[in-house]
Amino acid sequence: MPGIDVAALTEGIRAGHRAAVSRAITLVESTKPAHRAKARELLTELGSGPDSGVDSPAVRVGISGVPGVGKSTFIESLGTQLTGAGHKVGVLAVDPSSIRTGGSVLGDKTRMPLLAVDTHAYIRPSPAAGTLGGVARATVQAMTVLEAAGYDVVLVETVGVGQSEITVAGMVDTFLFLTLARTGDQLQGIKKGILEISDVIAVNKADPEDEGRAREARGAARELAGALRLVHGKGEWAPPVVTCSGLTGHDVDDVWARVHAHRDHLGAEGLHHKRAAQQLEFTWALVRDELDQRLRHHPRVAAIREQVRAEVLSGDLAATLAADRILAAYDERAAD
Numbered sequence: 476m477p478g479i480d481v482a483a484l485t486e487g488i489r490a491g492h493r494a495a496v497s498r499a500i501t502l503v504e505s506t507k508p509a510h511r512a513k514a515r516e517l518l519t520e521l522g523s524g525p526d527s528g529v530d531s532p533a534v535r536v537g538i539s540g541v542p543g544v545g546k547s548t549f550i551e552s553l554g555t556q557l558t559g560a561g562h563k564v565g566v567l568a569v570d571p572s573s574i575r576t577g578g579s580v581l582g583d584k585t586r587m588p589l590l591a592v593d594t595h596a597y598i599r600p601s602p603a604a605g606t607l608g609g610v611a612r613a614t615v616q617a618m619t620v621l622e623a624a625g626y627d628v629v630l631v632e633t634v635g636v637g638q639s640e641i642t643v644a645g646m647v648d649t650f651l652f653l654t655l656a657r658t659g660d661q662l663q664g665i666k667k668g669i670l671e672i673s674d675v676i677a678v679n680k681a682d683p684e685d686e687g688r689a690r691e692a693r694g695a696a697r698e699l700a701g702a703l704r705l706v707h708g709k710g711e712w713a714p715p716v717v718t719c720s721g722l723t724g725h726d727v728d729d730v731w732a733r734v735h736a737h738r739d740h741l742g743a744e745g746l747h748h749k750r751a752a753q754q755l756e757f758t759w760a761l762v763r764d765e766l767d768q769r770l771r772h773h774p775r776v777a778a779i780r781e782q783v784r785a786e787v788l789s790g791d792l793a794a795t796l797a798a799d800r801i802l803a804a805y806d807e808r809a810a811d
């Protein structure tokens with residue numbers, strides 16, 4: 476990206492030009508030091524308005540669930556309903572597997588054929604930024620770019636495995652968990668952790684023309700709602716469990732109404748505090764991620780890594796002593 480003119484880019488983004496949005500997101504995804512400096516400059520510009528950051532009017536929603544549950548199909552349905560109602564919808568994805576594969580199955584435009592060509596929607600697949608922390612950093616910054624460009628709904632798709640949904644829950648206002656009709660013992664298969672961070676739960680694939688399946692979904696929703704009452708205390712937001720069919724669009728509007736009910740429950744002040752707390756949490760996550768990177772790439776640490784590994788594996792060196800040795804190698808830098 477030669478000759479990045481931050482002022483011109485800012486102007487383009489604020490005018491809502493797609494090309495400017497794309498260039499800016501590519502910039503914030505870059506790990507090159509020169510790009511990082513420009514990205515900081517850009518984000519400072521974009522984040523300086525009264526309607527930005529914690530006070531952005533945008534509705535930020537995370538959408539999670541196992542692969543195949545229907546996230547992309549649901550987003551296609553919801554997104555087109557929202558653009559039809561006059562909203563501008565941004566879709567981002569956080570996919571830690573893209574780090575390994577170099578490509579993302581999330582934010583997959585082939586699963587969102589209408590939204591992909593909708594001029595009021597912008598879809599961006601997950602960056603392959605090396606670490607979950609790197610992906611999260613890029614995603615939060617892409618969110619800032621989209622909101623500055625007037626996208627008033629930002630949907631972040633992520634898979635319901637590993638740490639990624641926790642990361643996404645920390646960057647959105649409302650976390651929506653999509654699941655399938657499971658009952659009884661199968662409910663155990665849903666990780667408790669994900670139920671704790673979910674604000675709205677929808678049992679998907681409750682197609683109205685398949686009455687058996689729809690009934691099964693309603694039953695599962697009831698059972699899940701019962702299980703959830705044990706997780707959440709009195710006076711807290713009780714996550715509603717509803718059914719929908721992303722494929723037909725049936726009751727997708729009801730799911731969206733629940734998202735708004737959750738926002739109403741938070742209130743303006745609650746939302747402000749939630750976002751501010753997320754910023755603080757994210758600050759430390761970024762610091763930890765950066766320190767981790769520095770540790771990994773530190774030459775003195777690299778120099779002793781193999782030997783420490785061999786000694787720990789053979790039982791000659793205790794883990795605590797091994798850790799001390801690695802940290803000492805890292806700290807030596809200060810004495811250079």
Ligand SMILES: Nc1nc2c(ncn2[C@@H]2O[C@H](COP(=O)(O)OP(=O)(O)O)[C@@H](O)[C@H]2O)c(=O)[nH]1
Nearest residue numbers: 541542543544545546547548586680720721722
């Ligand atoms: N019957 C039915 N199938 C669905 C529904 N939503 C998604 N699917 C199908 O489930 C498969 C996975 O959907 P996809 O949106 O790619 O799931 P993702 O991996 O969670 O993003 C596709 O074959 C979809 O057509 C639904 O509401 N009803």
Ligand SMILES: [Mg+2]
Nearest residue numbers: 546547580581
């Ligand atoms: Mg998908």
